[in-house]
Amino acid sequence: MKVKQVISVSVFIMLLAVAAIGSAALVPKQQAEVLAKPVRVRLGIDNLDRHLAVFQGKRVGLITNQTGMTSEFESTIDVLKAKTQLVALFSPEHGIRGHVPAGAVVGSYTDESTGTPVYSLYGQTKKPTAAMLAGIDVLAFDMQDIGARFYTYMYTMAYAMQSAKENGKTFVVFDRPNPVGGLVVEGNVIQPGFESFIGMYPIPARHGLTIGELARLMNQEYNINCDLVVIPMTGWQRSMYFADTGLPWVMTSPNIPTPDTALLYSGTGILGGTNISEGIGTTRPFELVGAPWINAAELVGHMNAAGLPGVMFRPVYFTPRQPDVKYQGQLCGGVQIHVTDTPAFRPVRTGLTLLYVISEMSGGKFSFNQSATAATATIDIYTGDSNVRWGAPLAEILQQWDEAAGRFKELSRQYYLYQ
Template sequence: MQFKQIISIFVITLLITAAAHSSSAPVPPKQAGELPPTVKVRLGIDNLDKHLTLFQGKRVGLITNQTGMTSDFQSTIDVLKAKTQLVALFSPEHGIRGHVPAGASVSSYIDESTGTPVYSLYGQTKKPTAEMLANIDILAFDMQDIGARFYTYMYTMAYAMQSAKENGKTFVVFDRPNPVGGEVVEGNIIQPGYESFIGMYPIPARHGLTIGELARLMNREYNINCDLVVVPMTGWQRSMYFDDTGLPWVMTSPNIPTPDTALTYSGTGILGGTNISEGIGTTRPFELVGAPWIQADELARQMNATGLPGVVFRPVYFTPRQVDVKYQGRLCGGVQIHVTDRQAFRPVRTGLTLMYVINEMSEGKFSFNQSATDAAPTIDIYTGDSNVRGGAPLAEILRQWNDAAGQFKELSKQYYLYQ
């Protein structure tokens, strides 16, 4: 066959194929509010249209950050700007776009994309003032929590609920999943005298609630009593971890890059009260644990010998690179936490056991951090009392914490929105 004939046949084939495609029915455009087929859960903000009457004629303020978006990546700010009278934004720790380091003060400013004023709730004041709320009727909240007591977003919400009550405003929560599921509850509760911005209320380290369920519980149990409305999700079940939802994950803060981090955080987060690196300044924060004086192989051997369920400890060496973190630029020996069965894995038990084992093998090098204020030592703020710092046996601490978690779970069931 001649070359020209081959080319002619090829061109004719392409034309026939194109004609067949052009004659087929067009693919219908995605309808408004229609989610990608992989998404199994509709977020509270995805269900806004069913609740628009609540916002009619009302001026709206929104507490949010980079995690506030719909399942198809639309910013909650833009959605409320288009569908409600959005007049103010409020920024938590890490800023409205998630760019501010942990603990750093956040300033108030004007949001460039909307021209809306942004009021800081992580600077000189953590609670909205009467002046901030003067020109709004509804104060809304849409941020992704990670299921841990010492994550500050839930307390930003609590303070805002208090202010809404004091100033006669309706408080609306657009609900989101607990990324580590809603079935397991772990850890002790904050005891009187140990309250802080990482533990305002007697809630366990791993609380097992969605942010909307937390709002319901705090509103009643801790006597906030604001005019609270939770816009619920649809499709979420308590057995779901975040990757079961089909939803896109957005870093909730600079050191929570993945849902895996969220799972380990409720256990290794307490190491923030010690001189052990919890991996901040590496690519695996809260999954890497160590210090310059730790022998990695020995720590891995001792931790694997504990028989903790659903986890394997691998010896590692890492160097934190972030400025102003523990052991910045220094080589640390330690372990990486590899979760092999997240249903069996218990992060709080694991994190506490790590602390005790490292303390015992440290030959006096382990220490608790000194508090920067006259308040209780940092470890007491994380754990909710002084028992760990006081040297109580690990088995006794775990027994107490399991009892407290069980009591909280029974209390919290009345505030469940999902089964």
């Protein structure tokens, strides 16, 4: 009996050895699938040491927030404090630490960790004043954009670039990835008379540029003409989505918790101009869409029948819990948007289709919101003109938007820093 056990154990060990040899032999053939790691992108701030001459002997101001950090989780504030003469900080929407709700006024204060004064650029003053810039020579910008025209960070940058030009300051952008890729451009551009702080320039809803490329385009095309320096990334390619970069994601604002949210935002973000809930006040903002008067099963049937690329819809019921949001405390029927093929998915086309389908099936309960601060309806600010509000056919709108996006993409190619 003991002999048989020894033989069995020996055979088992031999089989393990053969399996190990076989597995080892397969590794070279499967290296791409098994051993490959995500491409490691170096951010603009990671490459600071190569560009220190820009800051040498200069007093530096920095526009940043919680997303301003290196790929090793070190704050851009701390990096510049250690390597340059950092004398001032400037805060965008949501505050320097990302703790202020959307739309809330951000005040000026002193940063506790560095003792550096923080000037607000979201409230009564969106553009740095001459007094704010009097004590600096270089104004730097390091924030993660999300690739959508109606996200305010790019306009904070634009105003700062204007002020840098007017006050004779160098403007430096530490570049970061476009988390939704750099190949696809979607949506209408802002038409004259519809400009706002979520649409200052004729840029599509999904613009396909990094924040550094946007700075280059705005500086030239919209006649800002400041002394601009872009510190580029290394390793980023236009085909990359954020998951491909190997970089840590930091919430860019309270309702953009993940890169998936950023992808959806350029599409379902326009529902902010309607009485449809875009999921704010839930754990899945911009991924859940609905209202108390929507039949979830009916909406899913219409949306899946539309044949939109790279996406499927599932019926859901959700209750927004955050104070001061649409339908707070009310049960909403609607859809959850499931992206099944990220490169194929077109969020702007999807968001606009949702708007039209819900409007048609609402029995008159759908409506557009009137802006509290603009002369026109909020939806016009999001879409760039009044065609959606006046009921132009969906196919006609989509064709117009595709043509506008195509023209912008051709224009923007000359400002690319990456292939």
